[in-house]
Amino acid sequence: MTDTALAPPQPPVKHSAVRASRLTDPAVGVWLAALAVTLLGWLVVTLDGGTFFSRANIVVILSNCVALGLVAVGQTAVILTGSLDLSVAYLIGLGTLVAAETMESGSVFGAILMVLALSAAVGLANGLVVTGLKVNAFIATLGTGFILRGWIEDNYTGPAGKVPASFQRLGYDRIGPVPVSVFLLVAVALALWVLLKHTRLGHHMYATGGDEHAARLSGVRTRRTVVLAHVLCSLCVGAAALFLASRLGAGAPWAGTEARYDLESIAAVVLGGTVLAGGRGGVAGTLGGVLVLAVLDSVFNQLSVDPFFKNVVRGVVIIAAVALYARRGSRRSA
Amino acid sequence: MPALLTMRNVSKSFLGVRVLSDVSLDLEAGEVHALVGENGAGKSTLMKVLAGEHTPDSGTIRIDGTEHSFSHPSQAQAAGIGIIHQEFALLPHRTVAENVFLGREPVRRGRVDRRAMEERTAQLLTELGEHGITPRTYVHDLSVARQQTVEIVKALVGRASPKDPGASDVRVLVMDEPTAPLADHEVSLLHDLVHRLTDRGLGILYISHRLREVFDLSRRITVLKDGRHITTVPTAETDTDQVVRAMVGRELGTYYPPRARPEEIGDAALTVRGAGNTRINGIDLDLRAGEVTGIAGLQGSGRTSLARALFGAAPFTEGTMTVAGRTLRPGSPRQAIRAGIALVTEDRKAEGLALRQSIRDNALLVTRAVHARGRPPAGRALTGLLERVTLQSRGEDQQARYLSGGNQQKVVIAKWLAAGPRVLLFDEPTRGVDVGAKSAIHTLVRELARDGLAVLIVSSELPELIGMSDRILVMADGRLAGELPAGADEEDIMRLATGGDRREDAV
Numbered sequence: 120m121t122d123t124a125l126a127p128p129q130p131p132v133k134h135s136a137v138r139a140s141r142l143t144d145p146a147v148g149v150w151l152a153a154l155a156v157t158l159l160g161w162l163v164v165t166l167d168g169g170t171f172f173s174r175a176n177i178v179v180i181l182s183n184c185v186a187l188g189l190v191a192v193g194q195t196a197v198i199l200t201g202s203l204d205l206s207v208a209y210l211i212g213l214g215t216l217v218a219a220e221t222m223e224s225g226s227v228f229g230a231i232l233m234v235l236a237l238s239a240a241v242g243l244a245n246g247l248v249v250t251g252l253k254v255n256a257f258i259a260t261l262g263t264g265f266i267l268r269g270w271i272e273d274n275y276t277g278p279a280g281k282v283p284a285s286f287q288r289l290g291y292d293r294i295g296p297v298p299v300s301v302f303l304l305v306a307v308a309l310a311l312w313v314l315l316k317h318t319r320l321g322h323h324m325y326a327t328g329g330d331e332h333a334a335r336l337s338g339v340r341t342r343r344t345v346v347l348a349h350v351l352c353s354l355c356v357g358a359a360a361l362f363l364a365s366r367l368g369a370g371a372p373w374a375g376t377e378a379r380y381d382l383e384s385i386a387a388v389v390l391g392g393t394v395l396a397g398g399r400g401g402v403a404g405t406l407g408g409v410l411v412l413a414v415l416d417s418v419f420n421q422l423s424v425d426p427f428f429k430n431v432v433r434g435v436v437i438i439a440a441v442a443l444y445a446r447r448g449s450r451r452s453a
Numbered sequence: 454m455p456a457l458l459t460m461r462n463v464s465k466s467f468l469g470v471r472v473l474s475d476v477s478l479d480l481e482a483g484e485v486h487a488l489v490g491e492n493g494a495g496k497s498t499l500m501k502v503l504a505g506e507h508t509p510d511s512g513t514i515r516i517d518g519t520e521h522s523f524s525h526p527s528q529a530q531a532a533g534i535g536i537i538h539q540e541f542a543l544l545p546h547r548t549v550a551e552n553v554f555l556g557r558e559p560v561r562r563g564r565v566d567r568r569a570m571e572e573r574t575a576q577l578l579t580e581l582g583e584h585g586i587t588p589r590t591y592v593h594d595l596s597v598a599r600q601q602t603v604e605i606v607k608a609l610v611g612r613a614s615p616k617d618p619g620a621s622d623v624r625v626l627v628m629d630e631p632t633a634p635l636a637d638h639e640v641s642l643l644h645d646l647v648h649r650l651t652d653r654g655l656g657i658l659y660i661s662h663r664l665r666e667v668f669d670l671s672r673r674i675t676v677l678k679d680g681r682h683i684t685t686v687p688t689a690e691t692d693t694d695q696v697v698r699a700m701v702g703r704e705l706g707t708y709y710p711p712r713a714r715p716e717e718i719g720d721a722a723l724t725v726r727g728a729g730n731t732r733i734n735g736i737d738l739d740l741r742a743g744e745v746t747g748i749a750g751l752q753g754s755g756r757t758s759l760a761r762a763l764f765g766a767a768p769f770t771e772g773t774m775t776v777a778g779r780t781l782r783p784g785s786p787r788q789a790i791r792a793g794i795a796l797v798t799e800d801r802k803a804e805g806l807a808l809r810q811s812i813r814d815n816a817l818l819v820t821r822a823v824h825a826r827g828r829p830p831a832g833r834a835l836t837g838l839l840e841r842v843t844l845q846s847r848g849e850d851q852q853a854r855y856l857s858g859g860n861q862q863k864v865v866i867a868k869w870l871a872a873g874p875r876v877l878l879f880d881e882p883t884r885g886v887d888v889g890a891k892s893a894i895h896t897l898v899r900e901l902a903r904d905g906l907a908v909l910i911v912s913s914e915l916p917e918l919i920g921m922s923d924r925i926l927v928m929a930d931g932r933l934a935g936e937l938p939a940g941a942d943e944e945d946i947m948r949l950a951t952g953g954d955r956r957e958d959a960v
Contacts, residue, residue, distance in 0.1 A: 319558045323555075326556075333555075398546060
């Protein structure tokens with residue numbers, strides 16, 4: 120799937136080009152930042168005597184992008200809609216377990232369906248709690264996260280299940296320096312991008328996040344939109360769980376929480392210029408944000424920087440980015 | 454032939470409080486039917502019932518004789534009802550076309566058909582004689598008047614079928630205080646637009662506090678009071694006095710309190726010399742104790758910028774300013790407040806009130822924030838203050854958002870009075886406020902001046918400005934274009950306001 124194949128002749132293409140060319144657009148900025156970070160990393164690592172653009176290193180950066188990227192793309196959907204999902208880390212853990220255990224006893228295909236069904240159910244629950252019970256998304260998803268955690272702790276003490284070699288290829292096969300799993304991320308991101316820009320649901324998600332009242336008054340079924348956004352998010356998280364299961368070869372209860380995918384994904388989304396309150400932003404920026412985080416990680420690992428310094432830099436980058444976006448936003452509305 | 458729209462015996466209660474009882478109303482195609490009444494009379498509720506935002510407890514709604522009951526705004530839209538809300542339901546960061554088609558985006562081959570959206574939007578904009586807007590403009594780049602046009606186009610688009618994107622089947626258009634956000638010269642443009650809409654056979658339900666407009670535009674007038682239908686009369690057979698009497702249930706004497714006598718005007722409480730910033734320049738101004746100074750000017754002339762500069766919200770960057778003999782150029786609202794300057798802002802909901810907080814918390818907001826050491830007025834003192842501004846509420850614990858516009862404005866005024874200001878600046882003091890509350894606010898403003906406050910009023914409503922001001926300063930292009938004595942007429946003001954480099958476009 121490419122842009123040109125999807126787009127009917129002229130106006131829409133021109134339209135997105137007009138938008139992207141706005142230099143105030145954070146989605147452009149974050150990709151430039153990713154480029155800058157990459158060049159800077161290359162410079163620093165080379166001066167340090169290492170090779171940054173080695174095949175092994177590129178593979179590591181890209182595979183690191185995949186899991187966070189899938190989660191962050193899903194997170195983009197809920198954040199754009201004005202919601203949030205903090206249950207993703209636990210869903211990942213449970214997802215890897217379900218995947219590995221089902222694959223051990225049954226078929227790979229069945230396992231994929233199981234994981235996606237589980238994810239959709241969790242997303243549906245999140246969405247219904249947020250919209251139906253009117254619980255703030257922060258609390259609602261924290262709550263479902265706790266419930267999932269309880270289930271995991273009660274039933275698992277460590278890794279469980281086994282992923283067959285055939286499915287592990289998703290995690291390890293690659294074409295040149297590019298892991299095949301990158302195509303999974305690209306496909307999911309592209310699908311969500313098309314959904315956001317070119318479907319009614321996408322338009323309604325932006326509208327609901329931008330101003331829920333205005334959207335409702337315009338006839339948008341805002342509740343349903345929020346619920347669907349949560350389902351989409353959880354499906355992306357399910358995909359991340361499948362990827363991690365294939366990567367780890369087994370179900371890992373804490374695969375999601377150890378990497379802190381909940382807060383990391385929100386950081387990537389915000390770094391990518393999506394407004395935390397919803398209504399503005401998009402998938403392209405999020406992928407840029409993921410790349411910035413992954414490249415930073417790789418640079419720090421190569422330089423064996425101490426973890427304190429590493430996290431300080433990450434924190435500064437995120438805060439600086441959002442401060443920059445805030446300045447732009449206020450200048451434009453002034 | 455059945456009327457285009459018929460509402461019969463509509464009743465609605467909230468938490469046991471009856472806000473509409475047995476209201477009936479009908480609307481013909483091609484007619485402008487004005488709906489008037491004080492705030493709290495039930496106009497908004499009636500409109501929301503029609504819009505599908507509230508479900509009535511009883512009563513029927515028929516369109517072309519077919520009965521409908523709405524439980525969601527989309528159902529009302531589907532039945533051909535379009536609403537222009539007082540607060541726009543537009544998304545600032547989406548384009549005009551995206552806003553117009555929000556909730557009814559045409560789909561072709563599974564994708565939103567942007568081209569159809571943009572073409573149809575452009576077509577409607579042209580039909581309505583609006584040439585300054587392109588479908589791809591972001592709404593936040595448009596002036597308020599143009600945003601309203603977008604709202605109207607949006608309402609017209611109605612429920613499009615996928616086969617015929619944007620087929621306009623809206624028959625009934627409800628406009629709630631459509632001119633409230635507009636400057637004077639924009640109002641006549643809106644009225645032209647209204648005529649073009651009725652020529653297309655739409656029925657328009659026009660809600661407004663501005664009776665002059667109601668008489669200019671409508672064929673019939675319906676008056677509501679306390680949730681009840683009082684009367685429906687052909688506009689040609691009635692006059693302002695009758696309508697006002699029906700609305701308030703009493704005769705309103707003179708609309709404006711007497712002006713200040715010369716001996717009541719004291720020394721300058723605030724003096725500005727040669728001041729300016731990016732929007733205004735060369736400002737020389739004296740605000741005297743006991744005097745009401747009016748500021749007139751077209752929208753974009755710098756009226757609001759002047760008030761905001763005096764208040765330190767968008768500070769002067771040059772010139773001098775003296776408050777009660779002390780030289781001070783406030784760089785922030787906090788500094789201005791400490792010097793005794795207060796500003797009742799134009800946008801009450803966004804800038805004047807914490808809508809979800811109680812009347813009490815709102816009234817004490819400034820004193821708590823700025824006069825941290827002093828005891829904020831509590832108990833009796835607060836009650837006295839709220840009585841002084843003639844607030845009508847269900848108690849000090851009521852959330853500000855549940856008050857009518859007039860009462861909200863009184864809370865804002867109380868908030869400032871609690872801080873004991875010397876200089877009181879008003880930007881559009883009675884915007885979106887009903888007739889009764891309006892005259893209460895006018896009386897209050899005059900009383901405050903009589904108590905020795907220096908008052909400045911910025912208003913785009915010229916009768917109000919003329920009626921209230923002891924002198925009128927007219928702004929044009931960021932400068933003070935001239936001064937007129939009390940009782941100047943609208944023509945004098947407009948001549949000064951439009952003189953020199955005339956700007957057609959509102960900013």
